[in-house]
Amino acid sequence: MSRNILVTGGAGYIGSHTCKALARAGYLPVVYDNLVYGHEWAVKWGPFERGDILDAARLDEVIRRYKPEAAIHFAAFAYVGESVSEPLKYYRNNVAGTLQLLESMRANRIGAIVFSSTCATYGIPQSSPISETAAQVPVNPYGHTKLTAEWMLADGAAAGVFSYVALRYFNAAGADRDGEIGEDHAPETHLIPLAIEAALNSGKPLALYGLDYDTPDGSAVRDYVHVDDLARAHVAALDYLLAGGKSAALNVGRGKGASVLEVIASIERHTGRKVPWNAAPRRPGDPPVLVADAAQLKAVLNIDPASFAGLDTIVETAWRWHMKQHNSAK
Numbered sequence: 001m002s003r004n005i006l007v008t009g010g011a012g013y014i015g016s017h018t019c020k021a022l023a024r025a026g027y028l029p030v031v032y033d034n035l036v037y038g039h040e041w042a043v044k045w046g047p048f049e050r051g052d053i054l055d056a057a058r059l060d061e062v063i064r065r066y067k068p069e070a071a072i073h074f075a076a077f078a079y080v081g082e083s084v085s086e087p088l089k090y091y092r093n094n095v096a097g098t099l100q101l102l103e104s105m106r107a108n109r110i111g112a113i114v115f116s117s118t119c120a121t122y123g124i125p126q127s128s129p130i131s132e133t134a135a136q137v138p139v140n141p142y143g144h145t146k147l148t149a150e151w152m153l154a155d156g157a158a159a160g161v162f163s164y165v166a167l168r169y170f171n172a173a174g175a176d177r178d179g180e181i182g183e184d185h186a187p188e189t190h191l192i193p194l195a196i197e198a199a200l201n202s203g204k205p206l207a208l209y210g211l212d213y214d215t216p217d218g219s220a221v222r223d224y225v226h227v228d229d230l231a232r233a234h235v236a237a238l239d240y241l242l243a244g245g246k247s248a249a250l251n252v253g254r255g256k257g258a259s260v261l262e263v264i265a266s267i268e269r270h271t272g273r274k275v276p277w278n279a280a281p282r283r284p285g286d287p288p289v290l291v292a293d294a295a296q297l298k299a300v301l302n303i304d305p306a307s308f309a310g311l312d313t314i315v316e317t318a319w320r321w322h323m324k325q326h327n328s329a330k
Contacts, residue, residue, distance in 0.1 A: 004028045004066045005238065006110070007046075008053055008101060009074030011038025014116065014172055014230055016181045018072060019045045021231035027238070030066045032059070033075065042181050053097035056104065063108045070112035070242060072234055073101060076146070079189060080120070083142035094145035099152060106161055112241035113153070114234050117166040117249065119223075119290055121147040129293035132168070132249055139285040150249060157247040165237035165245075165301075170223035170253035170292050172230055174314035175321035182321030183227075192224075192315065195264055196322045199273040206275060208260055210282035213289075219260035221289040223253040226309035226317070236301040248300050253292025254308045266315045 005022055009015045010031030015038070019029035023045035031043045034052040047066070051058040053075050076094045077083070083090040098115075105113065120143035121136045138144045153164040173192050175182030183193050198206040211218040233252050258266075264275045294305040309317075 004030055004068040006030050006032060006063065006066070006068040006071040007074065008032045008071065009038060009076065009116070010072075011035060011040060011042050011048070012074055013183050013185065014169075014227055015072075015074040016042035016044075017176060017227045018074070018231040018234045019043070020176065020181070021228070021235045022046075022072075022238075025235050025239075027235075030062070030068060032062055037077075037185070039184060044180065053101050054093070056100055059100065059104045060108065063104055063110070068110060070114070070238055071101065071105060071110055072114045072116075072238065073098065074116045075101075076116065078118075078142060079187075080140050080142045081189075083140055083145070087141035090141050090145050091148075094142075095148050095152075098149040102152060102156060102162070111162050112238070113162055113164045114237045114241070115149065115153055115164055115166040117150055117168045118143065118146050119168050119170050119251070119253075119292065121150065121168060124285065124287045125290070128289045129255060129291045130251065131293040132251055132296055154247070163241050163245070163247045165241060165247065166249040167230075167233055167237060167252050168249060169230060170225055170251070170290060172227050173224045173318065174226040174228065174309065175317045177228060177317055179320055179324060182325070183318065184325070191222075191260060191263055192267070192318050193322060195267050195275050195277075196271075196319060198277065199267060199271050199275045200322070206264075206277040207280045208277045209280045210286065211279055212282070215259055215288050217259050217261045220286060221257035221259045221291065223255070223257050223291045224263070224311055224314055225253055226314050229308040233297065233301065233303055236303050240301055245300070248296070250297050250300060251292040251294045252297060253294045253305065254310075255292055255294050255305050257289060257291040258311045263311065263315070266311050267319070270312065270315050270319055
């Protein structure tokens, strides 16, 4: 018998990959998504219920129908630039929406939640790699909303309302190895799909923000994590909580960085195409290096970051997915 898990935002990029991993682990992912950014075609491994996390009546209706054992919460707005220009939109959805979910969980006696957090809660780090004990000083409203949600989770857990694992992602990338789902954002802001698009359409060069960082090649360094490995971490966190594990906040990264120019070089190797790019000024608030200290991921969830896919695998899976979409659009 399948074990039902409520997955808010399960029609999105990371959410859909996690639903596939949940199904493989014997769970039934019940996707709850308003399709503002998600895609119904990405819901393949369980029922789909359209709804908004701010809609208490609809959320309670779905929870009562499926009686999930736990929740995995992805539903959020995640465009940093938009959060600066429209902060109240982000507080309403990311903070008030999370509060509504937690209240519905309490009312329906759901005692465990895995939360999609972010390394944006650290802001501009004072040292690298970044451990979970580093100061959390976000520099944009998106990061503020995710940190506020973490505070709600910590306070709720301290009061005995539920247990949680907050997974602080670094840079999610890549696509499903089977080619069933992949990254499809509108607008797209992530480096790898933008660079692939530039390779496929040389008339649209990639904007490379900053070549004067204090890094080996002058471009910004980030910790890229294959989306399948992120999905695996969510399932492990769920297993941990349902087995009685204590609440925790954990980084999810490889612990290794790659620069923007290294990413471009990998794409050019795998595609045999040039990635045209234009140098652009740094974006405000972009740190030169964001790399995770993910030792606690292994200590708590027994997931070794050394087992995560490397940059070349990330690029190869992303390329196959985007080529499939590119060819089907012709």
